[in-house]
Each structure stands twice: as structure tokens, then as C-alpha cells.
Amino acid sequence: MSVRLTVTRSIVGAVTAAVVAGGIGIAVVAPWPTTAREPIGLDVVPEAARSVAACDGPLLVLGRDESAPGAITEAAAAAVVSAADGPAPTETSLATPDRADTGSAPAAFTADPSGGRPTDLAAASASVLDDADLRGLSVSACTRPAMESWLVAGSAATGASDIVLLTNPGDVAATVDLRVYGADGAQDPVAGQSVVVAARTQRAVPLAALRRGEESPVVRVTAAGAPVRASLQSALTRTLIAGGVDQVSAAAPPATTQIIPAVDVTVAPDSGSSAGGMSVRLLATSADTTASVVVRSVADGAVVSQQDDIALTAEHPLELEVTGMPVGDYTVTATAAQPLVASAWTSTDISAPADFAWAVGAPAIDAPTLVTVARAPGPTLTLAAASDATVTLTPLAGGDAQTVELRAGQSRSVTVAAGQTYRVDPGSGVVHGSVGFSAAGQIGTYPVFGSAAAAAELTVYP
Template structure:
């Protein structure tokens, strides 16, 4: 074989090899792009745990009085201070308590705010609440409420701007950035943002106080929606009434975070029945904010048996009230199921005479994780736990400072009342898979109050990062 032919043959072989290699590379690239059968590309990633933030709770603050200064009928002043009860689980970092500014209240300090650093990646398990008893010519009764985290949206089902009412909308901003709040009032004419409710500025570490009559003058049964931007706020309504110059009770209305098709209101304490021809002592207020709805109301006693059922049509944007009549003395839960999202609350009274009191019971969130609840001072304190799920649930009630615990087994729809000690902080620990709702309530001859139990913030979920 000549040298020339050998070189040609070698070149041909090299050319073929190059073509084959190129084809293989090209085919491989196409196969990777298209995905080879059985082959799955795994991108490089890493998992990180975000740092937890401090738990921040804001309290409602002192009981306020409107119009005590005859020279300035619109001035708000302090009627009495509230007593704070707080605590956390062992191993939690110390809680720092601060006082918010309150520029709308004459010469007084504002409500308290509690800041607790996280425990590792989990937010602190801390609970706080306040209560007060007073008897004055313009304000009389007992009030208790939980200190709550600030949220971006709140629904306040309760209060009145009718004759004899001196109700106040309370907006607390415990954060470091100012909040801008829109206050929407739902009444007989539907939703409205009144001039006094548009773009309300709540400075950092400040509570604003707005008379409800300035937002909804003459509206007897309003529902108030609070929407905040810039920073979340803790919202509530202080409500009181005077009937023919006689004070008839005081309370603080707790917020619900959202409307829903199913609501549960536990811990409604009925202390007696209304007399013949008298106004009802238990009333449910409801609102379907966005669409017409049909709601079914079911009232159950502590034994889980149905005491009352009503089916009620709702017109979008217009609150409605339903009397809950014929209930005997005891503790009840009220369930509302509707064809569209609704909000609801129950007004309940010991009577309508001198020395009587009332409470607004708010809907309670479903608890699938541990909750920490502080029981403030007050007579007849009870923790009501209701199974909000469709199967048997188990929950343990345990004082954070030690002592005996109780484990409750609740059938679907079942409820149990646990007497609790004022000034004590408890943990509610649902067994995995269980869903319960709970409320703390107080009842005596002439005192009523109640507030729902909220779960602690969940730990920040892990994040997957792709470099």
C-alpha cells in the first residue's frame, strides 16, 4: 500500500470518527434536552431554615370612657386600668413589655405590647390577656380579652352606634413602621368607608381610638372590617351601653381574621332566660360580605346535643341578627355553615337591668397546633374546647408552670368545659390530626366575658435554594 493511499484511508477513518463522535455528542445533547427514558436531572440545591421572628402581642389597653369631660364631649379618658396576665413555656427567652402611645386618650398611657424572642427556629410559645371590673355612673361591668398579634385584616362582629352606645374602635400598631388603615362599616345600606375611616394613619408603637358613632352613626348592628397596609394592626371594639341612664355592661370585641363558609363560636355562657315580653338575651349577628348566602345555625350544649337550629337567608353586605331563644342555663357552642363565606358573633347578656353585663363571643379559629392561653383575673373562668373536625379529637390542657394536666377525648361535634384558674397560663396541645376550637369565658351573677383561643405562629418552613 502506497503512503498516499494509507494517508487517505487514515483520513477517511478519522473523518468517519469525527462524524460519529459529533453525532453521539449531538444525540446526547438532544437526549438530555428531551429527557432520556428513566433519566431525571437533579439540579444542585440546598435547604436552609429561615430565622424565626420575635412574637409580638398587643393588648386592648385600659377601659376607656367617652364624654366624661362636659367641656369636651368627644374627649376619651381612662375609666380603669386592666390587669395583665402573661406567661410562656419553660425555656422561652424573657419577654419584654412596652407601653404604646395613645394620643387620642387624654393624659394616659396606652396599651401594653409584649415582645418575646424566638426559641431556635420556632416562635415563642407565649400567652397574655387582660381583664377589668368596674362600676361607675357611665360604665359598669366586666371585660376580658386576649392580647393578640397584629394582622393585616380583621373582622369585628359586635358593637353598636345606636342610642345609648359609646363604642370605640381600637387600632394598635406594635411594630416599627406606620400603618395605613381602611375601616369599612357594613350596615343596612351595605359596605361603606366613611370619611373618618379612610386612610387612618396608625404610627409605629401607637394605638388609635375612633368613636364608632363617627363611623356608623345610628347603625344598631354593624360589622366592621379593618384592612391595614404598611404594617399590620391589632384591632378590637370596646363596647358599652346605657339604658335610661343606667349602665348595662361593657366588653371588648375580639377580631376574626377572615370570613369562612364554616364558623364555630365556643364558650357562650347562658346564665338565665329572658322574661316574657323582654328582649332576647342571646343574639347571633351574621354577615355575608361578598355574596348572598343561606346559613344554617346550630346551637349545641356541653353534651353535644342540638339545642337549636335555624336556617337564615343572608343578603350580601348587610348584617342580620337572629335571636337564640329558649336556651337553658349552661355553656353552648354555635356553629354556622353557609353557602358563601360569612362572619359571625354572639351577643349574650345576664339581663338588661341595673348591674347586668354582657359579652360578645367571637368565632374561634381551628387549632391544629399547640396554643398558649393566659387566663386573666375573673370569676367563673372556664376553658371550652369543641371538636371542630369530623372525627374524634384528643387535646391536652396543661399549665405551663407545672401541675396536673387533663387530656380530653372529644367525639365529632363534642365539647367539654374545663374549669381554669385565673392568673394561670395553659397550653392546649391537640393530638396530631385533630382539629379543635376553644374559648375562655367568665360568668357570674352580673359579669360576662369571653375570648377565643388562637394558636401560636407556626415555625418558619424550610426553604430550598437553587444556586
């Protein structure tokens, strides 16, 4: 290789290096071109699944047989009503391994999809009895199972004989943990850990076995493997006299606002025979907070009670007495800066054959849903509006529809027929609903749950 060629290549290499280095320097100083792209998403509706509703079943009683004080037996059968807006629902009887008898079994209903969408399914049950150790009216809605539920009701104090019901209507076994909140905070009782609920089975766990003596418990039910329907049967005896019975649905999940659409006060405050107008049970589920409880008349919307700056310690239930309530129906709204759960308790005249009812915070209804009215006396449907709403109430069996106009914060009760099923369409609004029943010495209520057919769209990103 000649010296001239070598020098030439060296010069070219140096020039090239300088150009590259300069380019890199300019690239560092100069802004790079950018491209903003929105993520590509596809809105889809999940494939329609089979609709499921599980029921509480018959009223149960603890220790009626003196030779077996811990035995759980049937006290009264349940009358169940079901309906669907598509294929007729199929009824299945569930196993009850914790019962000492072979009485009637709790029912579960299923309905297959129709036209590519889930079939809307609703059912409800009612039981009534008047025995020396147990009396009153019990009503409940049959509902879908869930992976987490909150039972905001009942007592494990002397005179109470409450039972937690865990119902698995599915084909896969579930394992359930029960956490009980009380005066000393949260506890995980041994009797409530790793409770196996086999497929198509209902388990019954006495509340006293979880936290004996607790007067104002709240129970968190967490399932793994399969969802379960959690509920509570509450029974009370006052000095050997039956004081009432109730089957209580799970309350709406923790939120900063809880709405109890209707609490029925049946006894005047000056009668001397009422147990008190009502009591409200609150639990801050995750953090200390300050709550407000407002009680409004369903009839005219007037505020009859308001308590602000209620200090709530996380995981410690609080029982709030609301006294001096005139006879009537009331909507209770509890708000706080941190999530909470809520319920309200009221009773009939305790100087006569008595009964009581727990009204729990009701979930929001933002799409058409079915509600079945149990076969029980004096039924009414109460709707409480979270936003302005025009609600259409249509009997599923046919008949004239009713239109209910509601402003945000307003409530209204509508007379409905026992044993019938209605479609509740909130239009573009959001409402909370409950079905209540009342007669001499009888009272009961359950919330309206959202439709299984209202499957939300999902946005899927690749």
C-alpha cells in the same frame, strides 16, 4: 470547475435535501420523546422571628367630661397577665394620641426566639368597674397584629358608645382603612380612611364617627405598611342606666364554617328580665348565600336550636334572634356555601346591675399553643372539636396535665385557674377554643388564638 463535478454536486445536494425533507416529515408524524419531571421543591421553615402580643389596655369612656363631649378618657385600668415558654417577655407601653388624659397605657409584649424557633407568648387582660355611666367586666386576650381583621360586634345606635381600637406594637407606621358593613351595604367612611397608626401607638376611633345609627355593624380593618391589632370596646346605656361593657377581639377570618365555642346564657327565658337568650350576627363577606345556624349544649351536645335556609345578602349584616334558651353554655356553628363571619351576643339580668358579652368565631387550633387566663371570676376553657381530637391541657407553671377526648362536633368545658397560662395541644386534631368568665352581674369571653411558634413549612421552588 468541470461539468462532471458540477453535476455530481447537484446530485449529492438533491439527495441530501430529500433525506432532510423526509426526516422532517417523519419527525412531524412520529411522536417526539417526552420527559416528565416533577418540579424540584425544598421544604423550609421560615427563620424564627420575635413574637409579639398587643393588648387592648384600660377601659375607655366617651364624653364623660360635659365640656368635651367627644373626649376619650380612661375609665378603669387593666390587670394584665403574661407568660412565655422561653425567654421572659419584654413589656412596652404604647402611646395613645387620641386620649384626652394621661392615664395608664396599653401594653405590648415581645419575646425573642429560642433554639431557632419562635417563643410562644400569651397574655390577657381584665378590667372591672361599676360607675353610673359604665359598668361590668371586660376581658380580652393580647394577640398578634394582622394585615386584615374583622370586627363582628358592637353598635352605633342610640345608647351605645363603641370605640374601634387600632394598635401597632411594631417599629414601622401603619396606614389603616376601615370599611363598615350595615343595613345599606358596605361604606368607606371618610373618618376611617388612611388612618395613620404610628409605631408603638394605639389609635381610638369612635364607631359613631364611622357609621352613626347603625345597629348591627361589621367592620373590616385593612392595614398597609405594618400589621395592626384591631379590637372593639363596646358599651351600652339603657335609659341612663349602665348596661354593660366589653372588649371584643377580632373574629376568625371569613370561612364557610364558623365555630363560636361557648356562649354563656345566664338568665332563664321565662324570668322576664333577660334581654333574650342570645343573638347571632352574620355577614356574607363576598357573595349572596344561604346559611345554617346550629346551637348545641356544651354539657351534653344536644341541639337546642337550629335554623336553616337563612338568606344572607352579601355585605349586609343579619342579626338572628335565638330566644327561649335555658341557662347554660352553648356552642354555635354557622355554615354557608360562601365565606362568612359570625359572632353571638348575650347579657346578664337587665333588671339588676347588668353586663353583656360578645363571643366571636374562634380560629382553628391545629398545633400546640399557649392561652393565658385573665384575672377575672369564674374562668372556664371551652374546646369545640372540628375533628376527632385528644387535647392535652398543661399548666405552664407546673402541675398535672389534663386530657380531653373530643369527637368531631363535640364541645367540653374545663375549669381553669385565673391568672395562669396553659399549653393547649390538640394532637393530630383540630379544635376551636374560648375562655369565659361569669359572676353576678359580670360576663366576658375571648377566643383562643393559634400559636406564633407554630411556623408552617414553606415549599420553595427554584
